[in-house]
Amino acid sequence: MGEVIKKEFEIIRTRLHARLAEIPDEIADIQPKGFNNNIRWNIGHVLLVTENFLFPEEGNLPATYKELFAPRTKPSDWNGEVPTIATLVQQLEEQYDRMKAIPNEKFNEKLAEPVLGNETVGELAVFGCFHESYHLGQIMAMKRTVEASLA
Template sequence: MNYLNSQLQLTRQKVLSEIEGINPELFDIQPNGFNNTIHWHIGHVLTVAEQFLLGYPHTNHLPANYGELFGYGSKPADWKGEVPSVETLVQQLQEQVNRILAIPEERYNEKLPQPFLGLETVGEIFTLALFHESNHLGQIHAMKRVIDAAN
């Protein structure tokens, strides 16, 4: 196993552990100073990892409306229609890891069709996905602490 896969497993496990330790009543609270909820962050981590590494929305692993619900610039205040539960999103996060780990290591050196934020290869996008997920793990942790302190 390569270091990127090891880091993905570590990061995703930390995200899942953080979620597991949160009182479900807190998932949809949007504390002052935050643009989103913990529920949104969970869906966002899932959706963006799928976009960066697995070709969403051109895959059949996640529903088409996840981009509208959890994509860049979205927020719970704009949610319309049915929103997946946190339980569903957690299950999808668990399943997604296996799809990402199945990416052949030789693909990491493949050039992207066009550079993204100065990144040029699949491996570089993988590191961005890890950074992104870690950043949102921190946001989830901070939101939990702010909500707990307010109660």
Template structure:
């Protein structure tokens, strides 16, 4: 199970990198009508949620990231220094290395208490892989909508 989940994260991160390739900084920041967030937020949100799922209590990202990219946040509320997408991508790459280093047996350990219906770290990891792929789809949709709107 662990190798499947790790492989899913690797595939999704590769697809994320490809989706962001060549996207202008302007496109990254636009929140189109009908959406609450932009591509920049989506990238940060993937990083924050995955970090929380896999490394809670041992996070290697700045504490303020949760206030910027956590659930129920949005770019309209941003203040202060916001990390650039390039920085977030570097951190996603570093995070993937750490995910791949998690021992297989860790995926079978029980969580201290059920979280989002998950009982083991492996189940939570699978939920994380689903979550990440879902936000990749959002990024692809946002990119399409923003680029189509800019052409008109």
């Protein structure tokens, strides 16, 4: 199971990285009409949620990321410094490297308590793949919407 999960994350992260490279910084903070947040929020949210799913005890991200990118947060509530897109992308790459180093047998371990209906680390990781794919779609829809509004 671990090898399959890692392959899925490889596919998703490769596509995410390629798409993020296409997004100019000047549109990353525009919140298109009909969306609850912006591209920068989605990138940070993917990073934070995946971190919480796969590395809940490690504390690899700044504590402020919970205030910025947790579910039900929004850019209009941000105060203070927000990480750059380049920083978030670098952290996604570092996270992916740590993800690849997870021993395959770890994905078979039971969680102390179910999370979103998932009972094993592997089930939660698969849900993480779905979650990243969903937000990649949101990012691309936002990009197209913002570009169309600026044309």
